[in-house]
Amino acid sequence: MSTPERLIEATRDLLWERGYVGTSPKAIQRRAGAGQGSMYHHFAGKPDLALAAIRRTADEMRATAEAVLGGDGSAYERIAAYLLRERDVLRGCPVGRLTMDPDIITDDALRAPVDETLDWLRGRLALIVEEGLARGEFSAYLVPAEIAAAIVATVQGGYVLARASGSPAAFDTAVRGLLALLAFATISVSV
Template identity: 60%
Template sequence: MGTRDELIDSARALLWERGYVGTSPKAIQQRAGVGQGSMYHHFTGKRDLALAAVRRNADELLSGADERLSGPGTAIDRVSAYLRRERDALKGCPIGGLAQDPEVVADPQLRAPVDQALGHLRERITAVLDEGRAAGELPATLDTAALAATVVAVVQGGYVLARAADTTEPFDQAVSGALALLGHVSGAAVRDSRAGCGP
């Protein structure tokens, strides 16, 4: 990797570990193994570098999610694969965690890629559920946008519960609950189709 990428990756890691306020330019430089001059050659300052880091984190989050959501199977299979993907629940989400950072929330430019990433994730899951509804896998009356928001909220909230308890158990329970909900919704479509069959 070049110096610019080293700086971005160092900032990504530190933002995840310490948040925006706890991430100093000096700490980023030390982690990247570069001097102050190199940092300011590529970025105007901490905020500019943090923005690049947040955007890269967002790209990685969406790429990983899309890999599961574009996989084989029904809509429920694909959303379930997203929920079941391996995560370090105790570290939290590198994007969702920033939504709890007061400095990030107060800065529209830093907040924008966080909001856009989570918004895009909801839209992507909604699109998958829409496909399932159109294929008759899900009830025709299902509010797919609401269910997609619930799925994202389960993951993000699961991180918070796990970190508060210092154990992954609450995260695993939240995912299990979401999977049960998805199974119930899918089963409702089957029951509806059977109810509509004539003698």
């Protein structure tokens, strides 16, 4: 792995573990096995490196979500696959956790990839719900943007509840509850 790649990956890990303030240039260099000169040769400073790391994390999250959401199956099946996919629940969402970091949220450049990714996810989920409505899979009373927001809120809130309790059970319960509500919306169509 090249030095810039090692620096980006080290920053990604540290942002997830410690947040922006806890991610010092010295900690990045130590984790990446790179010197100060290398870091500042490739990046203008910590904000520049953090932005590259956040963008990489956001791109990875989109690719992971799209791999499931773009798969085969009904709208419900694709949403269920997204909700039930393998996650490190107790570690939390690497993008969602950034929303809790005041130094990232108050910086327009650092916040932009976070906003864009969550907007993309809500939009992608809304399109799937729209597809389900068009195919008659869901009851017509569903509003795609609202269902998409509820899905994202369930996942992000599930992470928070799981971390607070120290158990993935809270996440799993939230996901099962949402899937039951969506299943009811599909059953209502045939009744």
